Amino acid sequence: MTKHAIITGDIVASRNIAPLQKEKLYSDIDAFLRSLKKKWLLEYETYRGDSIQCEARSPELSLRVALIIRSYVMGYTPDEMKKKILRSQKKGAVPKGYFNVAFDIRLAIGIGEVDFIKRKKLSSSDGIAFQLSGEALDNLKEEPRRLVFKSADQTLNIDIEPLIYLLDALTQKWTQNQAVLVLNKLQDKKDEEIAKLFKISISAVNQRKRTAQWTAIEKAVTYFETKLKK
Numbered sequence: 251m252t253k254h255a256i257i258t259g260d261i262v263a264s265r266n267i268a269p270l271q272k273e274k275l276y277s278d279i280d281a282f283l284r285s286l287k288k289k290w291l292l293e294y295e296t297y298r299g300d301s302i303q304c305e306a307r308s309p310e311l312s313l314r315v316a317l318i319i320r321s322y323v324m325g326y327t328p329d330e331m332k333k334k335i336l337r338s339q340k341k342g343a344v345p346k347g348y349f350n351v352a353f354d355i356r357l358a359i360g361i362g363e364v365d366f367i368k369r370k371k372l373s374s375s376d377g378i379a380f381q382l383s384g385e386a387l388d389n390l391k392e393e394p395r396r397l398v399f400k401s402a403d404q405t406l407n408i409d410i411e412p413l414i415y416l417l418d419a420l421t422q423k424w425t426q427n428q429a430v431l432v433l434n435k436l437q438d439k440k441d442e443e444i445a446k447l448f449k450i451s452i453s454a455v456n457q458r459k460r461t462a463q464w465t466a467i468e469k470a471v472t473y474f475e476t477k478l479k480k
Contacts, residue, residue, distance in 0.1 A: 251363045255312035256372075256383040257304050259319065259357040262396070264300035267353075271328055275353065276300070282322050289437075290315045295372040302355075303372045303383075309361050310478040313417075314471050316357045316397065318436050320421060323355040325429035351426055354396060358386035361401035361478075378402050396422065409477065413470050420463045428462035431455070435464055436471070 261267075267275065276299055283294040283304060290311060294304035302319070306312040360383025367375045382400040390398055397418045399410050424432070434444050441455045459465070 253309050253361055254364045254367070254377070254379040255306040255309040255315075256360045256364075256379040257302075257306060257312060257316050257319070257357055258360070258380075258383040258387045259302045259316075259355050260298075260387065261300040261323070262354040262356060272299070275326065275328075278326070279323065283319070286315070286318065290318065293367075293369045293372055297373050305367070305372065310475040312359045312361065312478075313399070313414075313474045314436055316359055317417070317421070317467070317471065318433060320355055320357055320397065321424075321429045321433035321436065323353050324351045324421070324424055325426050325433055326353050327426060328352055351424060351429065356387060356390045356396050357398075358383045358390060359397075359399045360384070360386060361399075361403075361406075363402075406477070410474065413474060417467065417470055420467060424462060428458055431458040432462050432464060432467060435459070435468070 261275075264272065276296065279302070280296050283291065283296070283302065286304075287294070290307060292305040292307055294302065296302050304315070304319075306315040360379045360381070362378030362382055364375065364377030364379050366377065372380075382402070386398045386400045390396070395415075395418050397414055399407070399414045401407055401410075421429075430448075431444065434447070439447075441452055441459075444450075445452050445455050
């Protein structure tokens with residue numbers, strides 16, 4: 251039977267986010283997930299406000315998709331931060347962009363067969379992939395980690411687990427700008443495109459790639475994709 255890749259997630263410490271800020275964040279996440287359907291997602295759903303569930307287009311793309319979502323949330327700039335940056339720019343002080351991450355999300359990837367999928371309401375679907383993803387997310391809430399992978403193949407789990415641990419350790423050190431850099435690189439944007447988008451030099455792009463550990467992340471994602479294609 252066909253294997254499916256289900257990603258379940260929830261915003262970290264969502265109760266501590268101010269109501270208006272929370273409403274804007276949730277709306278923007280929904281719009282972002284909708285944009286991912288063009289290339290990366292088969293379907294997605296947001297529910298209970300702070301929770302998401304989506305199906306990657308293929309199991310091998312699931313880690314890339316999870317990191318795309320994580321980097322979007324970690325790179326998300328609240329309106330008050332945008333105003334602070336604008337004030338700094340008007341004063342002639344160009345901010346370096348090393349702002350601390352304001353938001354984060356837990357994400358659990360589940361790979362396996364499904365019993366049935368309700369495309370318009372993924373949370374009402376069932377099967378091994380959904381169960382593994384949901385159970386893994388519940389377990390994450392008791393840990394400091396933000397990313398986990400589970401499949402019905404225990405040999406694959408043992409092989410992939412160290413990779414996920416290392417990626418989680420790297421991503422938790424990101425600043426907002428580093429997260430945004432990785433968000434664009436994961437979607438195959440060229441350095442020149444990123445430099446033009448953020449009005450920075452190629453050398454600045456390269457600096458952000460180094461500090462975000464992009465080369466290590468790229469190799470890890472490539473290894474994962476190759477492993478799950480077999």
